[in-house]
Amino acid sequence: MAKVTPRHILKLSREEKRKFIDSFDQIYSDCDGVLWTLMDPIKDSGAAVKLLKNEGKKITFVTNNSIRSEKGYLEQFKQAGIETDIDNLVHPHKSILLYLKKIEFKGLIYVIGMTRLKTILKEAGFEVIDGPNELIEENFAVLMMKIFEKYPVKAVVIDVDFNLSALKLMKADQFLRKDDCILISGATDMTLPVGKFGTIMGPGPFLKVLEEAAGKKAKVVGKPGKELAELIMQDESIKDSKRVLFIGDMLEQDVKFGRKCGFQTLLTLTGGTTSADLLKATDPELIPDYYADSLGDFIEFFGSLECKNSL
Amino acid sequence: MAKVTPRHILKLSREEKRKFIDSFDQIYSDCDGVLWTLMDPIKDSGAAVKLLKNEGKKITFVTNNSIRSEKGYLEQFKQAGIETDIDNLVHPHKSILLYLKKIEFKGLIYVIGMTRLKTILKEAGFEVIDGPNELIEENFAVLMMKIFEKYPVKAVVIDVDFNLSALKLMKADQFLRKDDCILISGATDMTLPVGKFGTIMGPGPFLKVLEEAAGKKAKVVGKPGKELAELIMQDESIKDSKRVLFIGDMLEQDVKFGRKCGFQTLLTLTGGTTSADLLKATDPELIPDYYADSLGDFIEFFGSLECKNSL
Known part of the structure; x- marks a missing residue:
């Protein structure tokens, strides 16, 4: 061609x-x-x-x-x-909301994202959990307890999160391993240009990590x-x-x-x-x-x- | 064959x-x-x-x-x-130390890892920085300030870290973009078996994200x-x-x-x-x-x- x-x-x-x-x-x-x-x-x-x-x-x-x-x-x-x-x-926050409404989503949502996204979803009537929102003790039992929380999560929503952690991804991974839990993503940019500073990592690499661990592809409501x-x-x-x-x-x-x-x-x-x-x-x-x-x-x-x- | x-x-x-x-x-x-x-x-x-x-x-x-x-x-x-x-x-903590001594490493080290690793390195006389060890404000200027810290880091050392965050990786990425900064990794396991719980994500996917962002391969002192x-x-x-x-x-x-x-x-x-x-x-x-x-x-x-x- x-x-x-x-x-x-x-x-x-x-x-x-x-x-x-x-x-x-x-x-x-x-x-x-x-x-x-x-x-x-x-x-x-x-x-x-x-x-x-x-x-x-x-x-x-x-x-x-x-x-x-x-x-x-x-x-x-x-x-x-x-x-x-x-x-x-x-923008992704708006599209995530539109998408959830379009598919008539019902159920608990685990959100990895900014406070504003969680607020938008809650205000629209969706039930949302997040976290851990603190550093954890360096203790294996504590780690396991944080990862394996038994919530009936039916969707993981992920967008840019300044406090994104491996722990949040590990937790999301466990929720996503259940067949009925879907993955919805906002931005997927691998890098983000930050003017004279050059570029920084975008949210894309972290979404990829989650998709690969859970063996599940995201519904992407950001470009592309x-x-x-x-x-x-x-x-x-x-x-x-x-x-x-x-x-x-x-x-x-x-x-x-x-x-x-x-x-x-x-x-x-x-x-x-x-x-x-x-x-x-x-x-x-x-x-x-x-x-x-x-x-x-x-x-x-x-x-x-x-x-x-x-x- | x-x-x-x-x-x-x-x-x-x-x-x-x-x-x-x-x-x-x-x-x-x-x-x-x-x-x-x-x-x-x-x-x-x-x-x-x-x-x-x-x-x-x-x-x-x-x-x-x-x-x-x-x-x-x-x-x-x-x-x-x-x-x-x-x-x-x-074990990786010991091997990281051995490796640093073997290459007669001199300079500041940015460590993504457990407290014990940082202690071992400090006790051996290496100069170490880490963090951020707290959640940050959801403010772009704060994010940039945390990522672009001007320390003369000459090595990034990464091993399992229960509090690994995107921010730490973004920061490491910037240090690694300088030609004279090397990347040293402990464990690279993609998943970790946790008995009856099944598996959780290992440190491997996060190392991969860092290597790809920085365009630099790690010296791996864990198996393999x-x-x-x-x-x-x-x-x-x-x-x-x-x-x-x-x-x-x-x-x-x-x-x-x-x-x-x-x-x-x-x-x-x-x-x-x-x-x-x-x-x-x-x-x-x-x-x-x-x-x-x-x-x-x-x-x-x-x-x-x-x-x-x-x-």
């Missing part, structure tokens, strides 16, 4: 630009690495979003990062100059999860997946997810992927249809479309 | 038995799953060790389990009816590590590795390790490996030369050797 070659949006002919912009009605866009890096807005991302909206494109934001609160997101959007409603943001794709595809507004553009900065999380949904894909080089990474990619699942140096390229893009006499 | 078929020690002819017993002078034997299960001695293991010693075999014990203290080991040996000196026991093999092979008493028998209950940890050292190998079916597992194994590295239902089989084995008229 010939290697797919992504096109830079500014290297398209005027005709191709027009064709591209007319080929989608709706956009799903990642946030971190596309709209901002850590806390700082990426230059012109707000202006680009405005131009896309002016062209009549509906835009929804999809992040794997539930660490930032919804209030925090509204702040970030504001700082980047993007007007949006929190309903236009999809099949279950998140299904949740999004059920969104009434998507009639034709080809008329949707997915924008993101990661090959594994964003491009793969966009392709899984049958969307067109656009990669920006402002986050976790360099142009060298993009050149190295050989898996067609991971190669976007289009790329741009940054979302801000849409300013020049639309500019050249408006100059009727150019090209 | 034809599949290696292990021989049951009681199914050898009398001549083969004599040949086998005369073919080694020294024994290295695993403890958990061979001498005892969790806390209870395995029937006749003590008597078998005594018979082997009476035949003039030197026996040294090699465990991946440093959770039990040396005092605890002496208790266990006593309960199993085995007279031995603590010098005849090799190459570095432990080298430490043991340097033991003056080993002149000819073929004249050593390794006894254990695990294919991956024990048989593979024994083969790595060039020893003969004997598997007992009293621990983590069933006869079905043994039959399923296809990798010649994992198939022992001999097997026995239990170490106690040596009683019948020697009995039949003594009956001069039998067979």
Whole structure:
């Protein structure tokens, strides 16, 4: 199979630009690495979003990062100059809740995640346990007691947890060994870019450890999860997946997810992927249809479309 | 390559038995799953060790389990009816120390392990840091501060830690990204058998996560590590590795390790490996030369050797 070659949006002919912009009605866009890096807005991302909206494109934001609160997101959007409603943001905590409701889940849930996730689930009426939330004595009997707690857990939910421990995974593993206990995961990123600091480990490696120990695959409601794709595809507004553009900065999380949904894909080089990474990619699942140096390229893009006499 | 078929020690002819017993002078034997299960001695293991010693075999014990203290080991040996000196026991804490001395290590060590390991290293004069030893606030800035501590760490040492956390691994990962920081590991068992409870996750999956994140392989001084093999092979008493028998209950940890050292190998079916597992194994590295239902089989084995008229 010939290697797919992504096109830079500014290297398209005027005709191709027009064709591209007319080929989608709706956009799903990642946030971190596309709209901002850590806390700082990426230059012109707000202006680009405005131009896309002016062209009549509906835009929804999809992040794997539930660490930032919804209030925090509204702040970030504001700082980047993007007007949006929190309903236009999809994040793992929200998707976990949606998924549990979709499958009409009943039963006790063991959660490895942040306090906010547990609160969201409890407030929605789900019965939740967690922990151990303290260090344990270095005593084998204590270890065994902590791992083998006899709760009738029917689902293990795992997302980013700043206090994730081997003990929590060992406990989850035992719950999951029962046939009727399912595993639901939010973010699965193997690494997380943290601006000038480089990268840190993401939640992905720990999910993998749990899946391998328990011999059970997670229902993934973060990108690039099949279950998140299904949740999004059920969104009434998507009639034709080809008329949707997915924008993101990661090959594994964003491009793969966009392709899984049958969307067109656009990669920006402002986050976790360099142009060298993009050149190295050989898996067609991971190669976007289009790329741009940054979302801000849409300013020049639309500019050249408006100059009727150019090209 | 034809599949290696292990021989049951009681199914050898009398001549083969004599040949086998005369073919080694020294024994290295695993403890958990061979001498005892969790806390209870395995029937006749003590008597078998005594018979082997009476035949003039030197026996040294090699465990991946440093959770039990040396005092605890002496208790266990006593309960199993085995007279031995603590010098005849090799365990990861001891091997880590030996290895650091062997390579004449100088510098700061970041330790993920039990308190006892840290104490042993400190008492030997090494400079050690650890932690975080408390749960952290769910705040991104705090997380970053905990991960990116600027200590001039030159070695990360990892062994079983009941309070192992993602945070410790994330921190170790950052230290290891510096070229001059080495990774040293004790036990690497993927799962640990815990008697009637079945199995729990071992330290192996967490070491793998760290190795993959840091892009660096550990020096493994637990079984089946190459570095432990080298430490043991340097033991003056080993002149000819073929004249050593390794006894254990695990294919991956024990048989593979024994083969790595060039020893003969004997598997007992009293621990983590069933006869079905043994039959399923296809990798010649994992198939022992001999097997026995239990170490106690040596009683019948020697009995039949003594009956001069039998067979």
